[in-house]
Amino acid sequence: MAGRIPSQFIDEVLARTDVVDLINSRVPLRKAGKDYQACCPFHDEKTPSFTVSREKQFYHCFGCGAHGSAIGFLMEYERRGFLEAVEELAHQAGLSLPTEGVAAPEGPDRRPMYALLDQAAALYRRQLREHPEAARAVRYLKGRGLTGEIAATFGLGYAPPGWDFLLRDLGGDPGAHRHLAECGLVVEQDGKRYDRFRDRIMFPIRDRRGRVIGFGGRVLGDDKPKYLNSPETPVFHKGRELYGLYEAQQAQRNPPRLLAVEGYMDVIALAQFGITYAVATLGTATTGEHIQLLLRAAPELVFSFDGDRAGRAAACKALETVLSHATGRQEIRFLFLPEGEDPDTLVRKEGREAFERRLKAAPPLSDFLFSQLTAQVDMASLDGRARLAGLATPLLEKVPAGLFRDMLSERLASLVGVAPAQVAGPRQAPTRRRPPPRDRRPLTTVQRAIALVLQEPRIAPAADGVADDWRRLATPGTTLLAELLDLVAAYPEIRTGALVERWRNTELEPHIVRLADPELMRGLSPDGTEAELVDALGALNKQARDAERVELYSRPSPSQLTEEEKQRLRGLLSEPTRSRP
């Protein structure tokens, strides 16, 4: 996805954004020298070590090592996706996203579908107020304790009985019929068309931008199924959408917690009682995409399940999906309701505070995981404990490498009674969302040069005064350094923040992220950076010449050297040999 937004556009967005203003509007900053400071929003601390540089358009925490550009900050702080973060900043800067960045290139125009769905939602809403048969729907909703206000918040409506309500109202011509069918509002069967939703309470399903993309409908009579959803359509993908997420984010811009429940009525009943952060999947199992969406939207996620056997089974299934996305950054809990209750009945019975106490007391992911596993084996026997390791290892391997997985491995090890190294799965590259543990190895010369240019791009012209034999080294490091210097030469105004973004979602991203850490520059005066760069390039040049001399010397006979190579060798021999440490 990121590749589809041109780098120049991202440069432009960052050039029009001030990272200090952006962060200050969320985390109040205090001026400290030429930078700005606050207590870090990413770790607990009493004295500020979170620093924002206007000069570099970059933030950095000396405590936990978090650092990045304005885009990176939005992604971390508000748990947004890359595209969303760029979109938000572009919007603030008055730029519109290049279209190939948001939709599939040359995709069909979906606006008529959104418009039609919106019209249908408005019609259904009106029927809830006006249609003579709607009295039963209103009675049902009132019986569930819902006010008109909450019904309006969720845009509830009513689809009248009969087969052609929408067809008559919205299906003016055959083209409109086709569009209604495409939106899933009308069923086409044996050459006939009829309304999909009849005599049902209608719940519009909105995407995160608030557009109606589909409907859920609940029967009033004894028809089956009790709940009917729109089918998958070009704008409605059940595996990617969550009922109530838009409404939750409308109620609170950054909800502190999201609660995943089973049904629409649960979401609405909870909202009626002031729990405005519930969402529901749309009649599908929880997918990885759902989990990512949820984890980006709030720092805490609670899954609620029925207390019965089916609920336990559903929880185990969700657990497996959740593990692949669990980094420990967000709190994830599993709530089991008393048997026979659902969130709707329970919140009405005991009220908001008691219900929220249950949420806070729900077991965290790790406890639920191990209680599930230990219940399956006899922990008193050696065989049982060995079996526990066997059951747990494939699950732990799903967890992204990082502190959280290490913690789970340690816990498993202590349960099994062996050292963690024996149960820990193979280490993989850390996921991007968690800053990797600091790499404390000293920098190589080329890494130092990259770090200098990345963090002080204004010194890059100093490289012009130095020979560029180093470019012949053609190692991954020198290739990156060359790219970086060329980039700064082409865009002299570019700052650290925008430079870092150039390598997002590339193989080199982890290296760039590490080398952008201002900690590496500690003890270096700002005036010294230019001299440091010149020194580093000089050292690289010597390496390059040494390597070349060795290569040319190692040819079996001088006759194998071309005239140019002989010249080159003579030049190299007239220079002092690099003294090796």
Ligand SMILES: [Zn+2]
């Ligand atoms: Zn921090």
